[in-house]
Amino acid sequence: MPKTFVLAPDSFKESITAEQACQAMQRGIQKIFADAYFIHVPMADGGEGTVDTLVSCLNGQIVDCEVTGPLPNQKIKTYFGLVEDGRTAVIEMAKANGIHLLELSQRNPLLTSTFGTGEMIKAALDLGVSKIIIGLGGSITNDAGAGMAQALGAKFLDENGHQVAVGGGQLDQIRMIDISGLDARLKQVEIMIASDVNNPLTGINGASHVFGPQKGATPEIVQRLDQNLRHFAELIAKQLNIDLKDIAGAGAAGGLGFGLMVFAGASIRSGVQLVIEQTKLAEKIAQADYVFTGEGGIDFQTKFGKTPFGVAQVAKRLNKPVIACTGYIGEGVEDLYNEGVTAIFGIVDGVCDLPTALENGERNLERRCENIARLLK
Template sequence: MKFVIAPDSFKGSLTAKQVAEAMKKGLTRIFPDADYSMVPMADGGEGTVQLLVDATHGHLITKTVHNPLDQLSEAYYGILGDGQTAVIEMAQASGIQYVNDETHNPMITTTYGTGELMLDAMDHGVKKIILGIGGSATNDGGAGMAQALGAKLLDSDDHELAYGGGALGQLDHIDISDIDPRIKATKVLIASDVTNPLTGKDGASAVFGPQKGATPEMVKKLDSNLHHYAEIIKRDLNKDLEEKPGAGAAGGLGTGLMAFTNSTMAKGIDLVVEFTHLKEQAQGADFVFTGEGGIDFQTKFGKTPYGVALATKEVAPNAPVIVLAGNVGKDIESLYAADAMDAIFATPEGAKPLAQAIKDGPHDIAETAENVGRLIRDLEK
């Protein structure tokens, strides 16, 4: 019997690898001689760099960059085993973890450090960059990233704009004559499941700005500035991006990447499926186990368990997909209706405080996997 074990991390608790090991521990109590294919997963967010580095036998690189507050900080990214592909989480350089209730201010926070990581990756000879763009502290439309790459964002006096979304209203023209020429030859795969446009009620400022400290007045100003930014990009770079799906991801970094780099939007989970060779490893599977810390109706919009289910059903259509989750939320019936997932189980044993649930995570996951294994064994008799 062959089991494929392909979970995401239980964020704030266990890495994807630790979750996979706990699932296997429980299943081996019932099926000690089964074949286990372990494929820890991610969806382009936290943990993607380490996971893909491990999966491809690559290595990590640490770089000093400018964080969202324009202060020097250490960030890392990965070079995959092919030596030609870098994987970067923009949050490493420009993430929300760098600010707090006193310092968060999307009028001034910048994606400059993300551009610095991209430059360093090109210095190491990569030809492709996988860029996960979740967890940002920024609302600058990727302007800082573009400035780090050598683009000049200039006001009417030919002065370089200050960092942050608050300055974009002063943008008069864009000069890309000094942008690093390597960026045109470098394929950038934008790993994101966000489809928001750049501006408007569903745009970067209105939807995500308040999470980053924007007041209602700031949201209005930032949205206006991003609209102006998009108009200048359309005029000077001949790219109409304002309403493009994903343009609003990571405070508009999606727009900046599409404007200034050779980029393509892709679901993070699809990229991870490709680089971990999940489909190849799932061939001949009898059962697939996946999971994440919390699951609800939103899981079908690019989250790991749904992506794993779709991918493995392609090559092992008769293998049930079983999901273990730390918390099972609303409207999971929609996940069953899609004919991808076959069973969903909550792992915590009884009601308990969050801190205790996190502590008990490995035990509870193993116990749940064992109980599911018992059911499988009895049904197989």
């Protein structure tokens, strides 16, 4: 009786996409199970690959656009997805305002903004969508979504009534919030945030302290950014009577989670759970003999909503074995064995530097899956 394999990996960051990972897994397994049936479900958790995953699984289409990049005068060509016969747009904020769009020397969260993400939302509204899914992973911003709101018609005024420039470093200049010009269509669409981050907006576990350093913030800048976010949130509570700074996920993407909830009425969801639902992963795993998943690294953070954890939870309910492949195995993975993961395999053979490991990711994954298949046989 031919075996059925469900292949549901995330991307291996900076190495291979989720779809390439599916193909590599299949090539390896097929060498041993030549007559096997394969179901590809490339996964994502709201970060890199979310648009491509949902467009691929739901037979959607790509919409090209040009928007403002992370820095004010930077224009970039990018894209978002349309699925469900054009009724739903899928946007990755990182495609407009992601960390990968700036060189190391350019990264400064005092200057970067989410303005381009707002322009992508506007482009989706112009196409008449009724729902927008926004993935928040991989940002280079720390402006609490102020730039996004400005692109959609909100005005932030200083003590002289002048508009405040976009960027996380300017939020403390704001004295008045004017949302009279905010795009009215936001009230007519459902906006869902897909995020793998549960951080609040401010404080020691907030956006600035936890994610600021990787975006180029020094300890002094981190303090300033956090104070700016707090000022902005207090102003919103006072003038708009909305207080969401402590909601889990408000700190996602430098506070864009907060901004989308405040100005666009968005609801926030676990990114991987949202993708699991959209791709009907449970229906596919129900048919499987074996489930393969994986991503670039698996460690103690994986159980807080990363793709392998989400896949394993579905498989556990259906009593299916889960094999996870990864570039590196970190500390604290033991917890995953109680959460549905049957076994975890590193794919890197021998000692090598990171660039070599990234370059050989596809080949290493294929070879590891072939060896796992030999064991299963």
